[in-house]
Amino acid sequence: MTKKIYEHEIDDGFEIYVLIKSADVRLAKNGKKFIAFTFQDRSGQIDGKYWDAKEEDIKQFVPGQVVVVTGKRELYQNNPQLRISKLRLAREGEPNSPELYMESAPLKSEEMVEEVSQILFEITSAPINRIVRHILKKYQVEFFEYPAAKRHHHAFVGGLGYHTVSILRLAKTVLENYPAVNRSLLYGGIILHDIGKTIELSGSMSTEYTLKGNLIGHIVLIDEEITKACGLLNIDEDNEEVILLKHIVLAHHGKMEFGSPVVPHLLEAEIIHHLDNLDASINMIDTALLRTTPGTFGERIFGLENRTFYKPKFTQPTEE
Incomplete structure (x- = not known):
């Protein structure tokens, strides 16, 4: 469980520790509740839906909690998401401090x-x-x-x-x-x-x-x-x-x-x-391209009219 979210490829199965950044309870078309999560670690944020959520799930899976997610990384409408198969709170003795999963500025x-x-x-x-x-x-x-x-x-x-x-x-x-x-x-x-x-x-x-x-x-x-x-x-x-x-x-x-x-x-x-x-x-573009394979387009960026940006295979030669 050492890899971060965006160190996994699309369709990779995994079991990872992540921080719950937001957890919105919503109603599905069938009338059952689900939780629309935003998870994060130091590689970035990603969304995931937890279907058929019970009341105990809604009470315990709240923002600020570190959880263990079993599932896989997917693309939905060209945006990254987690397909959740299992979810539990991190336990004592596990890396359950929220600070371990928070991104920070490159300057102190x-x-x-x-x-x-x-x-x-x-x-x-x-x-x-x-x-x-x-x-x-x-x-x-x-x-x-x-x-x-x-x-x-x-x-x-x-x-x-x-x-x-x-x-x-x-x-x-x-x-x-x-x-x-x-x-x-x-x-x-x-x-x-x-x-x-x-x-x-x-x-x-x-x-x-x-x-x-x-x-x-x-x-x-x-x-x-x-x-x-x-x-x-x-x-x-x-x-x-x-x-x-x-x-x-x-x-x-x-x-x-x-x-x-x-x-x-x-x-x-x-x-x-x-x-x-x-x-x-x-x-926003830098963040998207950091998790994009060269030669492909990245995720849609909401703040830029849902445009996608291409990550070139070509790289600038370094001066010797």
Whole structure:
């Protein structure tokens, strides 16, 4: 039982330890209950359905539990899934600690903290700097621990901070190429654009949307945090720099149908919208291709219009 989920080939039978990330109880057409699971280990997440679930199954197989799954890896509509034949809780003496099965960012938390801290010195607008530092300090622990999403991109421990650091790195290149871009607005907007997810999401373990996350959402939540910060720091909320910073975070999804109450009307807002999409898209494609055989197409990616991406056999020659 040493192989991870995605170390198994399609149609491989196996018995593996995995963590239950989510467990939704649903009704089948025959009126019987089943559990729609999302399992995970450090190789990624995968769905599986447990049919004819009894009440005792529903009570014990809950998010955060480590289980032993007997079954095989399959494809369903070009998406990976587990066909479950047997399921039980991991026992004492077995590897039953959830932390063993959680993916994490490729950077350590302290490395991300240091990188973001250095960027703060380049935010020369006094009100933007003070607001960003205040909110970052308030949510620092969660910011560098939480995932960036429940499911689709950077959905791992530290994913929120790593996503932000990745966009900051992209922004440095933008600033080198386009000197007209306002550095304070760009860096301040990037650091704050998703920090509302520390309120929207429940955490890195068995991530769910909170009540505020479901009913308000991270975009409006961070706008509220900027307003609170202005009050505590005695910063005029009608200051142009504050209004521009708010516009950036409110517009970063780019379109109203994607959740932004306004569309970008600032150069920096437009840039952040595209950098945010670019980093999220690359992460989703990278994740799919990591578990794809060269010369074939990967799984459908929900966040990219259910498109599939081809993994070439051709590889870039390495320099000697």
